[in-house]
Amino acid sequence: MRHTFLIIALTFSICLLNAQKSTFNIGFLLDNTNSEIDSLLNHLEDEITAVVGEDAVVSFSKTNRLVNNFDKAIATKNYEQYLEGDIDIIIAFGIVNNATLYKRQNYPKPTIVFGLLSTELLQEIELKEDIENYISIVTTQSYREDLEYLIELAKPKRIGVVLEAGYLTSSPVESIFDKIGTDLQFEPKFIPFEKFEDITANLDDIDALYLAGGYYLESDEIRELAELLIEKKIPSFTANPINDVENGILATNHDKASLEQFFRRIALAVETIVNGNTMEGLGVRLETNKALTINYNTADRIGLPLKYSLIATTDFIGDPKKKVADKTYNLVAVMQEAIIENLQLETFRQDIELTDKDVxxxxxxxxxxxxxxxxxxxxxxxxxxxGFGQTPEVQTIGNVGLNQLVFSNAANANITIQRALRDAQQENYNSEELNTVFSAAQAYFTALILKANLSIQNQNLGLTKYNLKIAEENYEAGQAGKSDVLRFRSEMAQNTQQMVEAVNQLEQAFYNLNFILNNPIESKIDVEEAELLEGVFENYNYKQLGTFLDDPTLRLPFVKFLVQEAMNNAPELKVLDYNLEATKRSERLFGAGRFLPTVALQGQYNYEFSRSGVGSTFLGGRTRPKDFYTFGLNVTLPIFNQNKQNINQQIAEIQTKQLNVSKDNLKLNIEKNINDAVLNIINQISNIQLSKVFEETAKEALELTQTSYASGAVNIVQLLDAQNNYLQAQLASANATYNYLLTSLQLERFLGTFFLLQTEGERDDFRKRFLEFTQSNND
Incomplete structure (x- = not known):
């Protein structure tokens, strides 16, 4: 009973305390609204509630968000409605609201006017200060600075300037842009709009677009506008927050943190009002931190080259790995096209044609x-x-001769030798084809690795800039020395250089791939991501290969099987076999075969067309027939040829021994390569898992270190170590799968076949042979 009484008393006390608190109804005045504005207002309401805390009760209602739709008369009516109603504090936002309230002479209720104004516009008007019940909070954005960046990026001559139609009629902004255009040597084309279609219908005859207004456009509309600008290859710049850049606009000079600063200042003004403190001096002009932010993918899609001089001071949004290309390759396409198009491989094909002619x-x-x-x-x-008729004074004759080889051991040997050399050349081509395919795969994975490296270096540069910001804040707060700031600036310079190198290395990788595929070197190409069990790897289970190799009980028989397969497939061994065949045939030719005769038929048909003059008749008046023929059989038997036969036989024997030694050495090398590749694959299997753990722990450690550094608990060396550890962890994790697949392809090169280029039936045959091998070895 006693406990019940205490609870009732405590509850009553709390209710009494809340009843004693003042309640303030807050109303918003807006030029326009959409779902995103509503979300921002919700965030602002939360900020105000948090700052006011227990000092008072602040009340918000969705009905207390009045919109004028850029109509001055409605804006005045909305304000008068709040003055007559139960609203205690009025917060106004927007160009029309600002212009309307600015002209008033008195403010019966506390009125907070906030918004984004350009420095150029502020030079044309005088902000009200120390006015009763009036607080003006503005943050500045320079049209001139924005346009200077746009001109540096794209060098346009005619810039479309997008502004709300009401803004043009309620401010001197048109003359401001005319003056800036004269100074910066560009022609402004004003694109006033009341609806989104007014913008998209007026994009002709401009070299670039500046979104000076459009704050109330929906994200879907910004994305649609950005896509249309990209299709037209029109660079764009926005005076709005970086959400526009995230949605595809090229660039902005708006700092992301300024909105939070804005909201906090408004909340502090509300807190002053509810506490009954004077409002004098609360009006402020916020100088926000500006940072050029560029959408990397938009720049790439419109073909806009970015200056390296901007990288150090620019934040990038987007994924550098997403590259605009005329052709995008997957691994199988690279391998197949390398076989067809590679010029070095084409010379080997022509070598086969030459040896075929030798046959x-x-x-x-x-x-x-x-x-x-x-x-x-x-x-x-x-x-x-x-001459007695044999040699007349004038004679014309003709003959046709025939030589036909019937049998020649040397000719037979040459045919056999040339066939063997042709087959050896075919195997040389097969070997070079395997090398070319593997080189193409290496170039493919190198490009993927360098794409990942570029993305990570970009993130690392952004991380350094963030850490520099922490160091600057610590320095301003007296928690760290100037040396920390200087160290991070030095680190940022190094990261910038690494970023530049990463960009160039990726371009070199694409140059190399173009070279292998016989593309023009400057061709715009890209490579698809390579994921296990996805895309081209779906039909071949590389993880199953890892399973065989990871299990020690399966590894030994599987490796023996792989060695056997490599011996059977190796074109290098087949080259030696065909060369052995040729040298052995030479041995037989210069051995017992040298005693075999060469047999040939010979025949000739002769015809005398005419004879005249002295000596044209035979003695006794006989006549010679006009035509006659001869026919003979020629048999040649070599007996002694300056000992050349014995010497040639000895040369052939030495060559045979040499080839056999090379064959044994090659077999040993194949076995070593297979075992080395297996161990490398095992290393990569473990690396895939461990690199993920490494990355997760390094990221968590970095976040903790950043927090500790911001509070002064750790020094800069520890933060740099944590950042570098995270960088290395990201690189290792991003490259782990690529390295595993590349190592697997290296094993396939040693096997003399690439599974990705095989049919499903050929892969089934491979599995069947392995099962047969396993069973026969177990028996």
Missing amino acids: QLSKSEYLPDVSANAAGNYTDPAIAEL
Whole structure:
């Protein structure tokens, strides 16, 4: 009973205490609204409630958000409505509200006017200060500075300036832009709008667009506008927060932190009012930190090259790994195109054609050799007379000769040798094809690794800038020395250089890939991400390969099987086998084969077209037939050829021994390569998992260290160490999968086949052979 009484008494006391608190109804005046403005107002209400705390009760209602839709008459009516109603504090935002309330002579209720004004506009008007019940809180943004950045980025001659139609009629902004245009040497084209379509319908004849207004546009509308500008290759700049840049606008000079600063200042003004303190001196002009922010992907899509000189002072939004390209390759496409297009590989194909011609030449020894000859002879008459008809003074003759090889051991050996050399050249091509495919895969993964590196270096540069900001705040608060600020500035310079190098290294990687694929070096290409069990890797389970190798009981038989497969597939071994075949045939040729005769047929047909002059008749008046033929069989048997046969035989024997030694060495090397590749894959398997853990712990450690540094609990060295650890962890984690897949492809190169280029049937055959190998070895 006693406890019940205490609870009732405590509850009553709390209710009595709350009843004693003053309640303040707050109303908002807006030029326009949308879902995002509503969300920002909700955030502002939370900020006001938190700052006021227990001092009073602040009340908000969705009905107390009056909108004028850029109409001055409605703006005046809305303000009068609040003056006559139960609203205690009026907070006004927007160009029309500002202009309307600025002209008033008195403010019966506390009125807070806040907004974003350009420094150029502030030079045209005089802000009211120390007015009863009136507080003006503005943050400044310089149109001139924005346009200077836009001109530096894109060098436009005609800039479209987007502004609300009501803004143009209620302020001297048009003359301001005309003056800036004259100073910066560009022509402004004003694009006033009341609805979104007014902007999209007036984008012709401009080189760039400056979104000086448009604060109330929805995110979907900004994205649509940005996409349209990108399609038209029009650079864009916004005077609004970086949300516009996140939605695709090229750049802004608006600092993200300024909104929080804005809201906090308004909340403090409300706190002053509810506590009954004087409002004099609360009006303020907030100087926000400005930072050029660029959407990396938008710049890439419109083909705008970014100056390296801007990187140190610029924040980038977007993913540098997303590259605009005329063609995007996956790994299989790279491998297949390398086989078709690589120029070095094409020279090997032509070598095969040359050796094929050598085979045809060797076979041509058994083709008939037919020749025709015609001649006209004139002989001295004194000699012709003594010839008794055999050598007339004038004679024209012709003949057709035939030589046909019937049998030649040397010709037969040459045919066999040239066939073996042709087949060896084919295997040389197969080996070079494997090397080219692997080189293409290396170039592909190198590009992926460097894309990840670029993205991480960009993040690291942003992280350094954030840490520099902490150091500057600590320095201003007296928690750290100037040396910390200088150290982070030095670190930022180094990170900037690393960023520049990362950009250039990625470009070099694409140059190399273009070289391998026989593309023009400057071709815009990109490579798709490589994920295990996704995309081109879906049909081949690389994780299953890892399972075999990770289990020690399966690894040994699997490695033996892989060695056997490599021996069977290795084109380098086949090259040596074909060369051995050629040298052994040479041994037989210069050995017992040298005693085999060469047999050939010979024939000739002769025809005498004419004879005349002295000695044209035979003795006794006989006549010679006009035509006649001869036919013969020629058999040649070598007996002794200056000992060259023995020497050639000895040379062939030495070459055979040499090739056998090379073959044994190559087999040993293949076995070593397979085992090395297996160990590398095992290393990469563990690296995939451990790198993820490393990255997560390094990130958490960095966040804790940043918090501790901000409070002065740790020094700059510890923060830099934590940042560098996180950088290395990110690089290791991002590259782990790429390195695993590349190492797997290296193993496949040693196997003499690439599974990604095989059919499903060929992969099934591989698995069947492994099962058969396992069973036979277990038996």
